[in-house]
Amino acid sequence: MSLPKIPLAGVIGSPIAHSKSPQVHGHWLSTYGIAGHYIPMDVSRDDLAEVLRALPKMGFVGLNVTIPHKVAVMELADLVTDRAILIGAANTLIFRPDGKIHADNTDGYGFLENLKTGAPGWKPRSGPAAVLGAGGSARAVITALLDAGVPEIMISNRTRVRAENLKSDFGSRLRIFDWVQAGNMMDDAKLLVNTTSLGMIGKGEMRVPLDGLRPGTVVTDLVYAPLKTRLLETAEQLGCVTVDGLGMLLHQAVPGFERWFGQRPVVDRATRAAALR
Template sequence: MIDHPRIPLAGVIGSPVAHSKSPRLHTHWLKTYDIRGYYIPMDVAQSDLKEVIAALPKAGFVGVNVTIPHKETVLALADVVTDRAALIGAANTLIFRKDGRIHADNTDGYGFIANLKQNAPGWTASAGPAAVIGAGGGARAVIASLIEVGVPEIRLANRTRNRAEALRSEFGAKVIVHDWVQAGNMLEDATTVVNTSSLGMEGKPEFRIPLDALSPKAVVTDLVYTPLRTTLLEQAAAIGCVTVDGLGMLLHQAAPAFERWFGTRPEVDQATRDAVLGA
C-alpha cells in the first residue's frame, strides 16, 4: 500500500465570497511554484462558523483567509492571536498549526505598507501627516500600520463622526478627527492620503470630497480596486500626485499567509497582477 502525503488545502471563508479574487491569486502562486495544493472559496454563515473552522484541519486544511462578516468573530475562536490582529480587532488569516492550535493574524496593514513601498518608491512615513478617509475595518489596519512605521499625525474623517472618535480613543493622540463636511480641508500639506471607505467603488456612492487642498507632492492610495482606477486616483494623478491602486494591498497581504501555509514566500510581480486581473 502506497502512503500518499496529504495535499495541503487552504481557502477563504466569508459570506458572500463568490466575488473574492483570492482563489485566483493563490492558485496562480501554487502553479508558479509547482506546489501540490488547492485554495477554495467557502461561503459560511455566521451560525456555522465555529463548527466549520473546527472541522477544516481534520480535512487537510493548513489555514484560511477570513473576510466579511467573520473577521472580528474569528478572534474568539483562535488559540493564539498576534499583537497586530488584537490591535486591529480583526483577523484575515488563520493558520492551523500541527499542534492543533489555531493561530490568528492580520496582514492587511502589512499589505498596505508593502503596496506603498513597491508602487511609490520615494514614499516615506515620516515626511508629513496622513489623511485617512473612512473609519471601518480597513481604516483600523491602515491607522495601526501608519503609526507603526512612524507617520507623525493621522487626520481622520468619516461620515459618522462617532466611529472616527472611537478609533481616536483606541489609537491615541496621533489621530485627529475632522468633521466629514470639512474632509477636504484635512488634505492640506498631507503627504499621504488614503481612502479606506467604499466611496468610488462600483455600485457605491461616488467619491465627492474636494481635492483643492491636495498637494501634488502627496502619495494618494485607494483601498478600493473595483474599478482599479478610481475617481480619487484619476483626480489625484491629474493634480500631479503619485497614485497607488488598491489591488497591490490585496496581493501583498496574501503573501505572508501563503508562505505560512505552503512553505514558499511568493513574489508579488506583474505576472501576479495579470493573473488576478485575468489579463
C-alpha cells in the same frame, strides 16, 4: 509507503463568489509547482465554529477570512496576534500541527508593502497622513502607519463618533476632522488614503473636495473595482503619485501563503494579471 498529504487552504466568507483570492493563490501554487489547493467557501455565521473544527481534519493548513467572519474568528482562535487584537479583526488563520488555531491580520502589512512598491519615494516621517473612513480597513491602515513612524494621522468619517473611537484607541497622533471639513486635510497631507467604499462600482461617489492636494502627494485608494477610481484619476491630474488598491490585496496574501505552503511568493505583474482575470 504512505503518500504525503496535499495541503489545502482557502477563503471563507459570505458571500464569497466575488473573491479574487483563489485566482491569486492558484497562480502562486501553479508558478511554484506546489501540490496544494486553495478553495473559496461560503460559510454562514451559524456554521462557522463547526467548519473551523472540521477543516483541519480534512487536510486544511489555514484560511483567509473575509466579511462577515473577521471578528468572530478571533473568539474561536486559540492564539491571536497583537496586531489582530489592535485592529479588532483577523484575516488569516493558521491551523497548527498541535491542533491550535492561530489568528493574524496581514491587512496593514499588505497596505504598507503596496505603498512602498507603488510610491517608493514616500517616507513615513515626511509628514502627516490623511485617512478617509473609520472602519476595519482604517484600523489596519492606522496601525501600519503609526508603526511605520508617521507623525500625525488626520482622520475624517461620515459618522464622527467612529472617528472619535479610533482616537480613543490610538491616541494623540490622531486628529479628527468633520466630514464636511475633510477637504481641509489635504493642505498638509503627504499621504491620502481612502479606506471607505466610496468610488467603488455600485457605491456612492467620493465627493470630498480634492483641490487642496499638492503635486507629489501620495494618494492611494483601497477600492480596486474600478482599478482607477475617480479619486485616483483626479489626484493624477493634480500631479500626485497614485497607488491603486489591488496591490494591498496581493501583498496581504503573501504571509499566509508562506505559512501554509512553505514558499514566500513574489507579487509581480503576473500576479496582478492573475487577480484581474
